[in-house]
């Protein structure tokens with residue numbers, strides 16, 4: 001489903017990814033772990049098409065299509081979703097307006113009917129409740145004045161409503177207390193399905209206690225140094241990144 | 250050589266006999282200075298040179314034209330600067346001329362208005378009005394471009410309270426020039442909400458002056474929405490004369506193409522313990538320009554003044570421009586005053602975030618522009634009015650600013 005081949009990318013002429021290769025099949029959950037500054041967020045931004053992230057070499061195929069030539073909204077229409085590490089606050093844009101505009105844009109792209117206000121409300125209420133999101137939060141401007149945890153839950157709500165085929169979760173666990181973490185993990189697990197893949201980007205292993213990945217990759221200095229099964233995450237937790245980094249050196 | 254004097258002298262002389270009141274002093278006051286040039290500090294950023302060179306004939310009453318209304322509440326209708334009694338449902342007085350004392354006018358265009366205005370309403374608010382009063386200033390361009398000048402007054406007495414909505418519209422396409430005045434007086438304890446919706450035609454020039462006076466504990470909230478006209482200036486000069494008065498001036502504008510939208514205000518705090526707030530927000534596309542000049546003066550003795558102004562511009566194209574000039578002039582020592590100005594393009598992070606959710610770039614940009622302007626428009630108390638403003642913003646966005 002997602003095929004990253006020898007990806008080199010830079011920001012402001014500074015090389016950050018130095019040959020990342022990764023292959024994620026349908027239904028699979030992969031974790032990308034790595035120390036701070038290893039290029040994890042950069043990878044997620046390159047995949048979602050953020051301006052300023054230059055691909056210098058390599059390719060990314062999504063269902064066999066060249067992902068990198070698509071605009072961000074075209075990637076979303078193709079089923080890609082990025083849960084942001086730092087969701088953006090947008091004053092003046094209501095959360096509900098935003099959710100509805102996004103869902104209807106995607107539905108239009110998929111050739112489905114747009115949802116009217118009532119149908120939409122029903123969908124949102126039900127999914128919001130499962131994530132412990134109250135009406136008051138939905139009434140506010142998008143992410144404005146949300147706590148860190150509320151922002152992350154709002155990302156998960158979008159994930160649940162937009163139902164992407166490939167979800168990238170960038171540091172979704174940061175800023176969450178243990179109860180919120182469980183709620184989020186349950187939400188993510190509920191979305192696991194044979195035709196939906198996920199790429200979970202994280203510094204810590206704790207989220208992976210709740211969302212058990214099929215594969216774990218260690219990213220450091222812009223390259224994947226090791227890949228393994230879910231036990232690799234626990235090994236990293238116990239030993240830290242230092243050992244792997246020195247092995248690779 | 251004074252700018253524009255000769256052609257207006259001709260126009261003035263052609264109608265002088267039909268005008269009530271003594272006009273010569275007013276015309277002389279205009280003629281002494283002519284149209285202000287960029288050398289005049291207050292007109293540094295807005296050039297009237299092309300306007301002054303254009304010839305307009307004095308507008309005539311039009312008792313036939315149909316005028317689109319926003320609501321079905323109380324209303325006052327003027328066409329070409331003349332009251333349409335048949336369409337007006339509110340009892341109003343009429344302006345009767347300048348009484349020959351116009352030489353005191355500092356602004357030459359206000360003097361020109363005093364010399365040539367043929368009509369104008371005087372609205373007196375003595376008690377509380379439940380429904381908003383809609384005032385339409387419509388101008389029909391006709392075949393020869395007219396200059397419409399009316400001189401209007403809103404007087405709010407003690408205990409008076411109302412929402413007055415002044416709309417400026419063009420009837421059909423073509424060039425015309427509107428040079429109007431609405432004077433506002435709010436007496437002790439009176440409250441006026443004033444909303445102006447400027448939707449003049451694309452080839453119009455619109456200059457409107459609003460001298461305002463506030464008595465003790467008077468409240469005046471004036472909000473302007475600027476969408477139309479090739480060139481427009483909304484100029485407010487407010488004198489705060491009574492203690493504890495509250496003045497709020499707001500503006501939202503969306504301009505594109507080669508439009509110029511100028512919002513100029515001068516607030517003079519002459520009494521203690523009064524507050525003034527100003528927030529102007531503009532979305533500027535194409536090669537359009539915005540001008541904001543905000544001048545707050547705190548006179549000696551106006552202690553405990555609380556005066557703030559903010560101007561924010563969203564530049565939607567590389568060739569859009571904003572000139573902002575805030576000035577604080579303070580002669581009292583115990584005051585709280587501030588000003589701020591920002592200008593920038595659309596927040597790239599916000600745009601990217603929306604696009605990753607599948608929202609096309611154009612739609613996302615539209616959401617962000619609407620959000621930016623909504624801080625001003627969402628405070629409108631009437632649904633119909635708010636919708637009218639939102640429709641204008643939608644039209645602006647659809648035109649691809």
Ligand SMILES: Nc1ncnc2c1ncn2[C@@H]1O[C@H](COP(=O)(O)OP(=O)(O)O)[C@@H](O)[C@H]1O
Pocket residue numbers: 011012014016034035036037038039040041042043
């Ligand atoms: N906009 C930027 N300009 C310059 N360097 C950047 C920029 N963004 C990230 N970097 C650098 O790229 C490296 C990787 O960053 P990032 O992808 O955020 O790593 P991680 O998410 O793993 O912490 C870091 O050294 C960081 O300083």
